[in-house]
Amino acid sequence: MKIIQVIPGFRLFQISGGSRILLRKARIEDVPQIRQLINIYARQEVMLPRAMGELYELVRDFYVIEEDNKIIACCALHVTWEDYAEILSLAVAPDKTRKGYGSRILEACLGEVPQLGIRHVVTLTYASGFFEHHGFKVVDKSILPHKLWSMCVNCPRFPDCDEIAMMKDME
Template sequence: MGQATNNDTPRIRAAQASDAPAVAALVNSFAARNIMLPRSEEQVLAALDRFVIAEIDGELVGCGSLIALTPALAEIRSLAVAVGQQGSGLGGVIVSALLVMARELGYDQVCALTLRPAFFERQGFEIVDRWGLTPKIWQECVFCPKFHHCDETAMLMNISEPAAAGHDPRPLSWRVNGGLPVFRLLPTT
């Protein structure tokens, strides 16, 4: 009694269209408590090829997605683990699957904005200035009602081989021009 059986072992797999309602319901159960942003079934379906699912006995108990922000930077989004499975290590297993996906797709870095920075630090991420994640800020954060009072921590992991000069956790775009971001001026009309 109390020992895990094979039926208790989570299976990680690619998401299918039939998973969209359960994924949206799981994510939105946390969004209702302001823990993450909501996702509609349509949003889940639009990113279906970048979602992984954790299931036990055919029941969805976790999910996560990997969304491209730039050709070199992807974001872990919609990482959710059912309340009954939290603390079991399942979140780390999902993150590991997403990092494998990111490497296979050729990304150099993976980021996340989170209310649980200690969890991501245990996975190997480092805290960075959220303004350094400009693609994330201007693609999604700008539409968030908490934009001006964001309580999330920006996390970043370099997944490509580090440069010979050493490890630098800042986004790649911040590693030029003396550490300042490079902005391109657009011609005025």
Template sequence: MKFRRARKEDVPRIYSLVLAATRRGKILKRSYEDVSRSAHHFWVAEAEGEVVACCAVEIYSKKLAEVRSLAVAPGHEKKGMASRLVDRCVRDARQKGIYEVLVITNRENIFKRHGFSEQLHGQKALFLRP
């Protein structure tokens, strides 16, 4: 298993992983253009030369980043790839001095193992769907 930064040529495969995970209800939808524009934010996992998992850390400001688009190809789950990708994204944010990292997920456990919490110093995130 090899973990590395995504390259432009990985975009079609990353998009196919993101699309499949979206269809399975695992992550929020992203367009091909969005994935292509943010390719430099992605980490990927390779198995036998093929990208089989991805995750991105998008930096919004000096204070805030988001871990997003965590997707693992069917048949490659439960091998620790997702956890290792989240670790790399969190490390990236930490190295850049980011104060807070958020994630919007329905898979809480993997993120809680990395120290994510539903509350931050008594604060909660509030959402509005207009």
């Protein structure tokens, strides 16, 4: 996969079959497709479900990868505290996994970190190997800021969260 064009806010890729892939910030009209993609994994209980209202509130935090007007990947960088942000809802369509889309969209989110002045990026995940590959380290949940837990209180697994807490120091 190679970048063939960069436009502010967009990255256009071309892959071997000639398909054009667009990585961009999410828009309001993407929310139903984002939710549909997240729910594939939520039904398997490997990702938390997201309500439509929550996704509309978070839409400015999301990047998407689009192929033929279909969202095939999503990921959000959500500022949670003074110098912390959280990676939320990184999902790739099941038929598009292991092709680099997860890495590309995570890199796009992490690309915002320097301009925001974020020093620590955290995630709660079951995919620890993927995040370790991108420089995240497993941490004890108790070191995470309390503000991070504001979303957790609405989770069906709270307070017995079995996700793995990971953090990447950006300094």
